[in-house]
Amino acid sequence: MIQKKYMYNDIRLIFIILLFILVIILFKISAKLIKNRKNRLIKEKKEDILKFLYNQAEKNQETNFEKIQLFSKLKPEKLMKIINILLKERKIKYDKENIKLTNDGVKEAQEIIEKHRKIEKYLFESTSVKIEEIHSIAEKEEHSNKLNIELANTYQCIDPHGDVIKGQGVHSFSILKLTQNLDNTNKIFKIIHIEDEPREIYSKIVQLDIAPFDYIKIKEINTNSIKIITNRGQLIEIDFILAGNIFIVEEENKNEEIEILFNEIEENFDLISTLDKLKINQKAKILGLSFYIRGEEKRRLLELGFVRNSLVEPLYNNMLGDDPRVYKIKNTAIALRKEQAQKIYVQKLN
Numbered sequence: 001m002i003q004k005k006y007m008y009n010d011i012r013l014i015f016i017i018l019l020f021i022l023v024i025i026l027f028k029i030s031a032k033l034i035k036n037r038k039n040r041l042i043k044e045k046k047e048d049i050l051k052f053l054y055n056q057a058e059k060n061q062e063t064n065f066e067k068i069q070l071f072s073k074l075k076p077e078k079l080m081k082i083i084n085i086l087l088k089e090r091k092i093k094y095d096k097e098n099i100k101l102t103n104d105g106v107k108e109a110q111e112i113i114e115k116h117r118k119i120e121k122y123l124f125e126s127t128s129v130k131i132e133e134i135h136s137i138a139e140k141e142e143h144s145n146k147l148n149i150e151l152a153n154t155y156q157c158i159d160p161h162g163d164v165i166k167g168q169g170v171h172s173f174s175i176l177k178l179t180q181n182l183d184n185t186n187k188i189f190k191i192i193h194i195e196d197e198p199r200e201i202y203s204k205i206v207q208l209d210i211a212p213f214d215y216i217k218i219k220e221i222n223t224n225s226i227k228i229i230t231n232r233g234q235l236i237e238i239d240f241i242l243a244g245n246i247f248i249v250e251e252e253n254k255n256e257e258i259e260i261l262f263n264e265i266e267e268n269f270d271l272i273s274t275l276d277k278l279k280i281n282q283k284a285k286i287l288g289l290s291f292y293i294r295g296e297e298k299r300r301l302l303e304l305g306f307v308r309n310s311l312v313e314p315l316y317n318n319m320l321g322d323d324p325r326v327y328k329i330k331n332t333a334i335a336l337r338k339e340q341a342q343k344i345y346v347q348k349l350n
């Protein structure tokens, strides 16, 4: 009886000790998780501040503590802590009341921006993520240490502005700036960057099918909008809010090929359309594909022969209507959905 009682006590003691050990382990694990999370958040904030300072410098704007606070939405004490870390790491320095990047800070900011663009390029080319969502995903993923993406180098970057930063000495400005000078009508410019924030405005620009690498010719400058023709023959009216987010360059040397192209487009303006609008058996030549036809879909269309100057002809509708439709290209018949055909620009032939 007594023995049994002692044994019972022993088991209870062992159980309590085990429970105690378990609590300590759990406590340590959660403390570590909290610490990791805190470190990650600090890293993200640090990187965002470096990027912000870099962009401010690009715009030739001074940045003080208040401006950084407004941007980061951190409490002053917390921001002060992060500023102190960055000062210690010699990524930033004070210049009177302003805060500036050091050379090391500039380098790190450029690395983050490059990573951001790499992620965007990858999402653009190799996934079907909605174009308006690409930027916000990149904003999160750019802070990750475990970034390992395969990039196909065959296609251009979604945002060529990144290459400009590395210093080709090209000075870009927004289309809006053209409104200051009426002499800009009939001048040709190249789109070099489209601001992907705020999302609503970016989405509108995408819907108009205005894209990086497009050439545009200014046709009319009005009080609230600008009319442009693109190198695929679209006439588009853009209001000033959008025009402020589309960045262009004026090419230093005269680009004769592009000038001939625009002359041809303007001469044949009434014949230009998108593929979905052609009548059955209306022959046409291809002017180009939308930039927003991406990845696998783009590769497939190019392989089939949907390239500039190829001949194309709608052969017949399907039994239920005009979506999808069958087209003849390079002696092959191929079915395309309306949504695809809307993004293929053509010039009717007689």
Ligand SMILES: [Zn+2]
Pocket (backbone or CB within 6 Å): 116, 120, 134, 135, 138, 196
């Ligand atoms: Zn972006």
